Amino acid sequence: MANSALDFSAFSSSALSAEETQLIEASVAQFGAPLLLLDCEVVRQQYRALARALPNVTLHFALKPLPHASVVRTLLAEGASFDLATSGEVELVASQGVPADKTIHTHPIKRDSDISDALNYGCTVFVVDNLNELDKFITYKDQVELLVRLSFRNAEAFADLSKKFGCTTEMAIEIITQAQQLGIRIKGLSFHVGSQTSSPQKYVDAILACKQVMETIVQLGLPALSTLDIGGGFPVSYAKQITPIEIFCAPINEALASLPQTVQVLAEPGRFIVAPAVMSVASVMGQAIREGKMWYYLDDGIYGSFSGLMFDEADYPIVTVNQDTQCFPSVLAGPTCDSIDVVAESIMLPKLNNGDLIVARMMGAYTSATATDFNFFKRAQTITLNEHENIQTLVC
Missing domain, CATH: 2.40.37.10 (Lyase, Ornithine Decarboxylase; Chain A, domain 1)
Structure with missing residues (x-):
């Protein structure tokens, strides 16, 4: 039809x-x-709108809100990358021909089977937010690069994801220091300010806090961090209108511009891409x-x-x-x-x-x-x- x-x-x-x-x-x-x-035409339009609003950010679609093969194929054709959190999501993107180097695995708490399943697929970037999780990667230290997830509480969000995941800036430095001693490479930092975040200032504050952690890492003589993952949470309109995405992202881009040019920036949009x-x-x-x-x-x-x-x-x-x-x-x-x-x-x-x-x-x-x-x-x-x-x- x-x-x-x-x-x-x-x-x-x-x-x-x-x-x-x-x-x-x-x-x-x-x-x-x-x-x-x-x-799927709306999926394309939403992806392109966010890509224009965040021109220097690699968008990793978070499968969680709509893990559908048609969405994966549509976004893959757009050049999107993908954010995975489970072995089931690994199976989905693998079945649709997504190259493993276009994926990251961002669940902060994993079983050993989750790690091995992702590695067998070819995904090598993972997230940790505590020392117990870091220890799980000792066996895989020659195969992985890690992002340390920080917590930035946000009571205004639909879902305050920093209540369940993320660590303080002080703990992040401790994790990075311990990783250096264990021979595990820390690639960068990540955060998620919460779903349906109404104010871009939440992102700005988190970006600037991560910038300070990156500067502290260098001052401590540890390897400089090359990546910042700013998560998802970009809002969409349900019963009331929200700020257009290009205006919403303007202060985020300004904050990102303060980072060293060597830092690669990622994001994990989910709802924004598929809700409409x-x-x-x-x-x-x-x-x-x-x-x-x-x-x-x-x-x-x-x-x-x-x-x-x-x-x-x-x-x-x-x-x-x-x-x-x-x-x-x-x-x-x-x-x-x-x-x-x-x-x-x-x-x-x-x-x-x-x-x-x-x-x-x-x-x-x-x-x-x-x-x-x-x-x-x-x-x-x-x-x-x-x-x-x-x-x-x-x-x-």
């Missing part, structure tokens, strides 16, 4: 275009519901009036594609294919027998019939990746659009 590239990232709950409606109805007619429509690239489609299974509100029960919910409402705190813009202007306070519930399986409360919707379609935008990150088959409701099928540039296709 042919189609043109669609703007799945349309801000807020704007009405569907005629083209979107046609695609959605044709897809449901062919594949059924629920569905996730993945537009997926639109979900669910159908109304049934309906009931409860406490004066109409409840619509969908064939997708919290345990499926809307899992991000639980794990990610995302606020997905929701629209209906039925575009009647008269709307009523309504509730959207998922299909399972669990009472927490509610997608939206007090949402204004037109009167819907069984079989009508509900569409959510910005569904590319932490949706299908965290979906389950709970209650034996099968998770939504992902349909790929426009994987090959300039060739408009829709495939299962």
